[in-house]
Amino acid sequence: MVKIRDIELGEFPLLLAPMEDVSDPPFRALCKKHGADLMYTEFISSEGLIRDAAKSVQKMDIYEYERPVGIQIFGYDIESMREATRIIEKTNPDIIDINFGCPVKKVTCKGAGAGMLQDIPKLIRMTDAIVKETNLPVTVKTRLGWDNESKFVVSTSEKLQDVGVEAISIHGRTRVQLYKGDADWTLIGEVKNNPRMRIPIFGNGDIDTPEKAVEYKNRYGVDGIMIGRASIGYPWIFKEVKHYMATGEHLPSPGVKERVEAAIQHLEMSVKWKGETLGIAEMKRHYTNYFKGIAHFKEYRMKLVTSFDLKEIKEILDFVSENENQFEFV
Numbered sequence: 434m435v436k437i438r439d440i441e442l443g444e445f446p447l448l449l450a451p452m453e454d455v456s457d458p459p460f461r462a463l464c465k466k467h468g469a470d471l472m473y474t475e476f477i478s479s480e481g482l483i484r485d486a487a488k489s490v491q492k493m494d495i496y497e498y499e500r501p502v503g504i505q506i507f508g509y510d511i512e513s514m515r516e517a518t519r520i521i522e523k524t525n526p527d528i529i530d531i532n533f534g535c536p537v538k539k540v541t542c543k544g545a546g547a548g549m550l551q552d553i554p555k556l557i558r559m560t561d562a563i564v565k566e567t568n569l570p571v572t573v574k575t576r577l578g579w580d581n582e583s584k585f586v587v588s589t590s591e592k593l594q595d596v597g598v599e600a601i602s603i604h605g606r607t608r609v610q611l612y613k614g615d616a617d618w619t620l621i622g623e624v625k626n627n628p629r630m631r632i633p634i635f636g637n638g639d640i641d642t643p644e645k646a647v648e649y650k651n652r653y654g655v656d657g658i659m660i661g662r663a664s665i666g667y668p669w670i671f672k673e674v675k676h677y678m679a680t681g682e683h684l685p686s687p688g689v690k691e692r693v694e695a696a697i698q699h700l701e702m703s704v705k706w707k708g709e710t711l712g713i714a715e716m717k718r719h720y721t722n723y724f725k726g727i728a729h730f731k732e733y734r735m736k737l738v739t740s741f742d743l744k745e746i747k748e749i750l751d752f753v754s755e756n757e758n759q760f761e762f763v
C-alpha cells in the first residue's frame with residue numbers, strides 16, 4: 434500500500450498531473466470518476482494568493498468527493514510561500530504540493546517553478562520553511578534539473594526527504610527541454626532505487642497507453658505514475674491503465690455516446706465554475722481528444738473549437754449523441 438502519511442493511495446496509484454487551465458474542479462470530477470487516485474489543482478501563485486487575486490483564490494476550490502487532493506503552489510519568495518501556505522491550509526486540502534518544475538519563462542525568470550532548479554540551496558530552504566509552516570503533508574513536483582549539465586534530481590530528492598517532504602513526483606525532462614524529446618525516466622528510477630529514499634516516488638512524462646504504464650512501472654520500479662496530457666479529453670485513461678495492470682487486457686474504449694456525455698458534463702461544469710466565456714474557451718483543448726479516432730468528425734470538431742455560443746455547442750453535441758450510429762471509429 435502506497436501512503437502519504439495516513440493517506441492510503443492503493444497498491445500502485447495513478448495521479449492526475451497538475452495542469453494549468455486543465456486540472457480544475459470540472460475536469461478533476463471526471464478523472465476521479467474514472468479512477469485517478471490522487472489529484473492536484475492547477476499551480477497557484479503564492480504572490481496571487483497573498484494579494485487575494487480572484488483567479489488564484491478560485492483555484493483553491495476543492496470538493497469533498499475528490500479527496501485526496503493536493504493544492505499546488507509556486508513562487509520565488511520564501512516569505513510569500515510561507516504566507517501562501519497558511520492561506521492554503523485554511524481551505525483544508527489533503528496535501529500541499531510545491532511546484533519546482535514549471536518551465537514557462539514568465540515563471541522561471543523570477544526564479545519560481547523550474548527556476549528554483551538553478552538554486553538548489555534556496556529550493557531546499559523554501560521547502561523546509563513550508564514544511565515547518567504546515568501540519569499537512571508536503572509533496573514536491575519537479576524535473577530532472579535545469580539543463581543537461583545540472584540533472585541533480587537524485588541528490589535533491591535526498592535533501593527534500595531530509596527536510597520532511599513526503600512524496601516526490603518527477604517529470605523526466607529538464608527545464609531546457611521544455612516538452613521536447615522523449616522523457617527520460619532513467620534518473621527517476623535512480624531516485625526510486627536509491628537505498629536512502631523512503632518516501633513514495635512517482636514517475637511522470639509521456640505515459641499515454643496502458644502498455645507504456647506497465648512497461649515503465651516494471652522498468653523503473655516507481656511507486657506510482659502521474660499522467661498529464663494523455664488525460665486531456667480522455668479521463669478514461671486512468672481506469673484503462675488500472676484494468677490493464679490488473680488483468681493484462683484492454684478495456685473497450687468509450688463509445689461515441691459516452692464521450693459526448695462526458696464532454697457535455699465537462700462543459701456544463703466548466704461554465705458553472707468559470708462562467709460562460711472562459712468555461713467554453715477552456716473546453717476547446719479537450720474536444721480533440723474526446724472525439725479522437727472518429728471518422729468524418731472534422732466538420733463537428735471545427736464547429737466545437739470555433740464556436741463560442743453555448744447553445745450551438747450543445748446542439749452539436751446533442752446531435753452527435755442522438756446520431757451515434759452514424760459515427761464510426763477508424
Ligand SMILES: Cc1cc2nc3c(=O)[nH]c(=O)nc-3n(C[C@H](O)[C@H](O)[C@H](O)COP(=O)(O)O)c2cc1C
Nearest residue numbers: 450451452453475476574604638639640660661662
Ligand atoms: C497544459 C499544461 C499545463 C501544465 N501546468 C502545470 C502546472 O500547473 N503545474 C505543474 O507542476 N505542471 C504542469 N504541467 C506539467 C504536467 O504536470 C506534466 O509534468 C507534464 O505534462 C508531463 O507529463 P505528461 O507527459 O503525462 O503530460 C502542465 C502541462 C501541460 C501540458
